[in-house]
Amino acid sequence: MRRAGRIVTQRACRHVYKGIVLKPIYKDRGVMYTPAITPQVALVCMGCLGIQREYFVSITQVFDSPAQVKDALSRQKYIASDEIGTTVFLTDQLSKPLLLEGPAGVGKTELAKSVAAATGRELIRLQCYEGLDETKALYEWEYAKQLLYTQLLRDKLQETLAEAGTLAAAADRLAAEEDVFFSMRFLLQRPLLKAILNETPTVLLIDEIDRADAEFEAFLLEVLSDFQVSVPELGTLQAVHRPLVFLTSNNTRELSEALKRRCLYLFIGYPAVEQELAVVRLKIPELAPKLAQQAVELVHRLRTLDLRKSPSISETLDWAKSLVALNAKQLDRTTLDNTLSVLLKHESDLQKVRRRIQVNERGAQLDDDDVRPSQRWRN
Numbered sequence: 001m002r003r004a005g006r007i008v009t010q011r012a013c014r015h016v017y018k019g020i021v022l023k024p025i026y027k028d029r030g031v032m033y034t035p036a037i038t039p040q041v042a043l044v045c046m047g048c049l050g051i052q053r054e055y056f057v058s059i060t061q062v063f064d065s066p067a068q069v070k071d072a073l074s075r076q077k078y079i080a081s082d083e084i085g086t087t088v089f090l091t092d093q094l095s096k097p098l099l100l101e102g103p104a105g106v107g108k109t110e111l112a113k114s115v116a117a118a119t120g121r122e123l124i125r126l127q128c129y130e131g132l133d134e135t136k137a138l139y140e141w142e143y144a145k146q147l148l149y150t151q152l153l154r155d156k157l158q159e160t161l162a163e164a165g166t167l168a169a170a171a172d173r174l175a176a177e178e179d180v181f182f183s184m185r186f187l188l189q190r191p192l193l194k195a196i197l198n199e200t201p202t203v204l205l206i207d208e209i210d211r212a213d214a215e216f217e218a219f220l221l222e223v224l225s226d227f228q229v230s231v232p233e234l235g236t237l238q239a240v241h242r243p244l245v246f247l248t249s250n251n252t253r254e255l256s257e258a259l260k261r262r263c264l265y266l267f268i269g270y271p272a273v274e275q276e277l278a279v280v281r282l283k284i285p286e287l288a289p290k291l292a293q294q295a296v297e298l299v300h301r302l303r304t305l306d307l308r309k310s311p312s313i314s315e316t317l318d319w320a321k322s323l324v325a326l327n328a329k330q331l332d333r334t335t336l337d338n339t340l341s342v343l344l345k346h347e348s349d350l351q352k353v354r355r356r357i358q359v360n361e362r363g364a365q366l367d368d369d370d371v372r373p374s375q376r377w378r379n
Helices: 066-074 082-094 108-119 143-152 154-160 167-176 191-197 212-225 258-263 273-283 289-302 313-325 333-343 347-356 371-377
Strands: 001-011 015-018 025-028 029-031 040-042 051-062 098-101 122-127 140-141 187-189 201-209 228-231 235-238 243-247 264-267 357-360 363-366
Touching: 066 082, 082 108, 082 201, 082 264, 098 108, 108 122, 108 201, 108 243, 108 273, 122 191, 143 347, 187 191, 187 357, 191 201, 191 228, 191 235, 212 228, 212 258, 273 313, 289 313, 313 333, 333 347, 333 357, 347 357
Parallel strands: 098 243, 098 264, 122 201, 201 243
Antiparallel strands: 001 051, 015 040, 025 029, 025 051, 140 187, 228 235, 357 363
16 A cells, blocks of 8 residues: 655635544644644634645555456455456546446446445445435535534623624624634535545445436546535535545436546446356355356347347346245246246336246247347357
8 A cells, every 4th residue: 555645735714614634734824834733633724824835745656556446346246347346446546547448237336335445444425316416415414513513602602792892893892703613623525525535535326326417427526536526604515535536327317528528437337147147146056056157148039129228237146035035946947927027117118028928848948039130249
């Protein structure tokens, strides 16, 4: 495990917040001050004195080679191709987010989870949806808590304002105390800010980014570019430990070029028969080898049909678990009729497959009438 880093300079604000900072350096008219401050100590910003602050941003590189990535993922029961191993390695080395695209259920989210487990990092997940905004992704103020503190400190506030001779003086005194109520004490951290301010390196998963609005993508640009966020009341908060970032997309809409430019890219499609069979045997070793072979081959044939939704890898695993639970010995007609709904989630798809499927001594076979022309050659 190697450490790298870079210096980030920002204008200090007047507020107090819990800084997770390595080697804070204060500069004032060319004089440098390096107080002994631990990462857990709250730092007092001194922007009113014209002081700038520099942070050493820690970048922890975990993997030494693509082969090490594949080995680490295999211990988490994730079978990674050479392309996946290389791309994850470069994501770590270049400290860039990784955009994962592909059909639903092919292992994009599972890859991020496996990397987090393999590296021992906390997984912080942001599930995207239509209408997601900054307050749900980044932070929001705990107004109820602020109101409670205001009520409890009412007498103290009255004492402070009582000595003011004019309304303007009272307003100035109240403004001088406003930082108390807009500090990290009252800031509710959502996934993005939690990942940035975490005291240890993390894995940040931004799941199904294509479900979010284009406006939210634009907001992400600042986070993914410099791993910093701007909070009006506190200033700019800079990450100390740069997280490993994974974004997943089912490609339901086109993502912006600006977002793609800031990421490495990896498309994960349906695996070959041999690779998917290896996944099934690894995840569900109780399934008989011959039955596992027949099940995976049938799933691949189903994907060549013109269906509303082709079965994913996760649905293949669910079907394999179902066959084990039913103590199935072979793919006979009764077993197929009773379990096809585990693979296919639309009635029209179920009816189409039941009409086309044939069962003989070699297992389940499909007619070729509905095979997609571009995929006939695969079988």
